[in-house]
Amino acid sequence: MTSSNTVALVTGASRGIGAAIARALAAAGADVAFTYQHDEVAAKAVAAEIEASGRRALPIKADSADAAQVVAAVERTARELGGLDVLVNNAGIFPAKPYAEFTLDEIDRALNIHARAAFVAGQAALPYLGDGGRIISIGTNLSDRALFGGLSLYNLSKSALNGFTKALARELGPRGITVNLVQPGPTDTDMNPADSEHAATQREFNALGRFGAAADVADLVAFLAGPSGRSITGAILTVDGGTNA
Numbered sequence: 001m002t003s004s005n006t007v008a009l010v011t012g013a014s015r016g017i018g019a020a021i022a023r024a025l026a027a028a029g030a031d032v033a034f035t036y037q038h039d040e041v042a043a044k045a046v047a048a049e050i051e052a053s054g055r056r057a058l059p060i061k062a063d064s065a066d067a068a069q070v071v072a073a074v075e076r077t078a079r080e081l082g083g084l085d086v087l088v089n090n091a092g093i094f095p096a097k098p099y100a101e102f103t104l105d106e107i108d109r110a111l112n113i114h115a116r117a118a119f120v121a122g123q124a125a126l127p128y129l130g131d132g133g134r135i136i137s138i139g140t141n142l143s144d145r146a147l148f149g150g151l152s153l154y155n156l157s158k159s160a161l162n163g164f165t166k167a168l169a170r171e172l173g174p175r176g177i178t179v180n181l182v183q184p185g186p187t188d189t190d191m192n193p194a195d196s197e198h199a200a201t202q203r204e205f206n207a208l209g210r211f212g213a214a215a216d217v218a219d220l221v222a223f224l225a226g227p228s229g230r231s232i233t234g235a236i237l238t239v240d241g242g243t244n245a
């Protein structure tokens, strides 16, 4: 971590990759606030794990589709945990279906959760992020290589993070803040279970022949958030077991 009282906020961390990131940041010494949308029971369980590791936890119910709720989550984190050093934009959905079938509401929701939420969360975090601050977003390996059909909206909304990350890294570099994008490949979560009917095809693409685990992604995020990540910024780092190789 960047200091002895690091505070992190992870969006969408009641389950899956976000929960693994929250645990990894706590294990590295951060107090961790995190958002969720529906699952309060799961959020409380993640908070209890973080507290058992000796760090403070702050679960916040906030829908990333609503910019006001995202901003309020950032401000509550800084108020209740005494600052903010690491922002991880992780909350996401997987709206996959034929291009012709998407409605305007679905397009807006995906863009708001994946792109606008990251944009406004970073803006709200700026007053608190000092030298050594970190903004890390979770994209997808599919932005670089669309491996199957149905991805038009997912990729539209996720690939916005690629250009955003580089632009923000350039702008915030002089303040000592790093900005990076981590792109998971197929990772065993509720969104993409390793035993689903689609998993076999995804495993075939994987150079290592395995299905990713949430901890694979979380370990990289913790590295970027810590002192060893100090010179990595504007980077797009893919953790996909060689799926895109």
Ligand code: NDP
Binding pocket: 011, 012, 013, 014, 015, 016, 017, 018, 035, 036, 037, 038, 039, 040, 042, 062, 063, 064, 065, 090, 091, 092, 093, 094, 113, 138, 139, 140, 141, 183, 184, 185, 186, 187, 188, 189, 190, 191, 192
């Ligand atoms: P899961 O569906 O397993 O978990 C999603 C998490 O995000 C849950 O904690 C959920 O909260 C929360 N969430 C969902 N929508 C919102 C919202 N509108 N506002 C706030 N929180 C929300 O997903 P994963 O862990 O698999 O995915 C995490 C990120 O990784 C996503 O951005 C995804 O696109 C990306 N990713 C995942 C891959 C995979 O194979 N799993 C591959 C590439 C990228 P709640 O429990 O309350 O619903």
